[in-house]
């Protein structure tokens with residue numbers, strides 16, 4: 001596949017005057033002609049979203065302002081909302097900017113095998129794409145299910161699973177902390193609290209990571225994940241327990257099996273991937289930035305600071321699709337039509353110069369980032385708190401067990417995953433003094 005033209009570099013210069021980059025991927029055959037607003041749109045893909053997303057967002061902002069025309073896979077037009085104020089405006093006004101994906105006016109031109117279909121959400125019955133009263137009731141059920149997780153038990157279980165995972169590589173003196181740690185911990189912890197058995201937890205964790213990777217077996221893994229959730233819901237209907245799935249079933253506003261399974265899958269997937277990337281991105285920051293070097297030798301002092309900084313500078317949730325205007329409107333100076341697709345640029349909004357005129361000013365103690373979204377479809381507080389407990393427990397356990405952990409490759413050789421949607425590392429190779437297992 002040809003890579004798209006890079007945007008011209010605009011570091012510290014005014015908006016470039018040369019011709020804009022044009023799409024390099026062939027357009028989907030059924031698409032109508034690009035609207036005038038999108039003739040100089042850039043593709044929301046390509047290596048620069050991997051290597052220097054912040055610079056790309058800066059350039060887009062310089063050229064288009066807080067709302068930029070972009071092209072998704074196959075030349076599909078969309079709007080990327082880059083401004084902090086504009087993201088708040090969209091997420092706070094669910095009547096004008098709906099989460100109902102059926103409003104998208106391009107569905108008829110989108111083929112069945114378009115790879116972004118699952119992300120945009122056609123025909124999904126999950127909570128993500130419901131609106132109004134139906135959404136409120138489903139969100140209450142999800143919240144109740146998560147609220148019942150005892151934070152002390154969550155911390156305890158996270159530490160225990162962290163220790164088990166570290167036992168798997170501590171005697172070796174080296175590890176890839178993404179594959180062997182960050183991408184296992186949240187799913188294994190959550191599987192326990194959702195009521196999966198230990199062996200089911202291993203299988204579900206494998207399936208969900210396979211799906212996230214878009215591996216060759218991703219479709220099979222998605223089916224396996226669906227089946228596992230469906231079987232769990234059936235089992236918990238028969239024999240309810242003190243787990244999140246049983247609470248989700250008992251609070252379900254309709255009792256529909258399919259809805260409950262979909263919401264369980266959303267809770268699991270929406271929780272695991274960003275939390276895994278949050279752990280990985282924080283460990284990378286602590287291992288590469290000298291401000292945090294002390295905490296590696298001295299313990300936990302700045303873990304919270306590093307976790308917070310990641311949510312400002314390298315948030316896992318870079319861009320989230322989507323919202324659809326319910327009528328023609330103007331946003332950030334751009335004319336939007338009813339049914340246009342909006343992508344929420346949380347990462348770009350976090351570095352909007354309107355709210356952070358001096359990026360060098362420390363973000364310590366400031367948690368006004370938009371990384372958890374905002375408004376009625378934002379990440380529920382119970383989700384944020386659970387994510388923080390799991391991530392912090394995992395990072396602290398690792399630093400306690402491997403106090404001299406260090407990168408095994410030069411920092412500039414670390415690779416980010418090629419995705420404009422989620423920011424996370426492909427691998428985090430480290431070395432450390434081999435130590436004994438603790439759990440036997």
Ligand code: HEM
Nearest residue numbers: 128270271274275317371372373377378379380383386387
């Ligand atoms: C235990 C961990 C987590 C759980 C259980 C969880 C759960 C959820 C759920 C159920 C939603 C859908 C809300 C709705 O549509 O009503 C959601 C949305 C969201 N979550 Fe989380 N989440 C977790 C961790 C995270 C983390 C670590 C991040 C990012 C750093 C994150 C970012 C988001 C964002 C940006 C949205 C909003 C998407 C939008 O506006 O369309 N979540 N989360």
